[in-house]
Each structure stands twice: as structure tokens, then as C-alpha cells.
Amino acid sequence: MAREGVSHWWYQRLTAVALAPLTLWFVWSTIQLMGVDLAGFRAWLSGPVNLVLSTLFVCTLFYHMKLGIQVIIEDYVHDHVLNSLGLIATNIVSVVFCVLTVVSIFVIVFGS
Template sequence: MSIRTPLARVRGLGTAKDGTHHWWLQRVTSVALVPLVLWFVISMLSVSRADYETFQHWLSNPVRAGLMVTLLLAAFYHANLGMQVIYEDYVRPEGAKVVAVLATQFVLFLLGAISVVAVLKIALA
């Protein structure tokens, strides 16, 4: 028998203090993606009819290559954060959740690394 009130017992079962950080990272990456995606769409429209050499010259600008890499990193990280939340909220049992999170992290990391290498290969060619 406990002399603690129900509210005191619930307070002891609170969060692990990690949800706020995750929430903020999702918001920061989404805010960062807004101008990056706008830049990307406008840029792709401007070089949509260009040949490979023209596009390579366009991407060889360090600012453009840096923005492209930043876009890729932010997009893949944002996707990772979002998928993790979905798995944590909707996937049961715990083992399946862990496997899904790890598999998604691996696949998104691999795709992100391949994308960054591709951008750098084109930009530095």
C-alpha cells in the first residue's frame, strides 16, 4: 500500500526527456527544407533543358553543390525522424519496432550517402 497520490505516481512515470529533442529536430529540419526545396525546384526548372555538361558546370559552383548536399542530408534525416515516430506509435510488438527503426535508419543512411557521393562526383568532375 502506497501513501502516494495517483498524481504523484503518474509523475514518476513521465517521459524519458527525449521526446522534446526529437520534436524540435523534426521542426528544425522541416523549416530548413522549405527554402531548400523551393531553391531546388526553381533551380531544376532553370536547368531542365540543359545537357549534362551544362548541368555539371552549374553544379560545380560550391554554393550550389553545398545547398544540394544540405538538401539531401536534411531530407533524409527528416525522413528518418518521421518514420521513427510512425514506428514508435503504430508498430507492435517491441521487437518488430526495433527492427523497423534500424532497417529504416540503415536504408536512409545508405541512400543519403549514395546521393551525396553522386552530387560530389558530378560537382567535382
């Protein structure tokens, strides 16, 4: 669609800048979470900083992913139908996984 190029480019960079420190935090966190059970995971996730950063990381990651895959489909899938289907699938998968993951984070922390 017309006139979306600039905002797409801009959001791609914005999410990239946000993801750089978030990814380092995530990498560091995974080292501490290796082989932990659910109680340990819940204890870690319940820290307010970890809860906020996890949620931010998941949302930013899936948005960045959606923008990136979108560009790849636009550049390499020339078949009109496949192109449209690919873009729709990308949107659905990104949104569904983002929502499911964020809901899961809150279920783990605040659920029974």
C-alpha cells in the first residue's frame, strides 16, 4: 500500500534499537534460567523488572519479526496470490503468538 514505506522503515529501526539492549538482557536471563522448573521460572518472572522487560521483549520481538518477514515476502514472492497469503499469514501468526505469549506470562505470574 502506498505511503506505508516510510513508517515501515522507521518502525523497523525503532524496534531494532529497542531490541538491541532487550536481547542482551534476554540472553543473560536465559543463562540463569537453564533447566529451571516452573516454580523457578515463576519466581524469576515475578520480579517486576523481569515481568516488564519480558512483556516488552515479546511485543517488540514479534513486531520486528512481522516487519522483517513482510519485507522478505514483498521482495522474493512474486506470485500475487502467494504474496498476499504470505503477508496475511505473517500478520496472523505474529499477532496470535504475541498475544498468547503475553497472556501466558501473566497466567504464569498471577494465575492459580
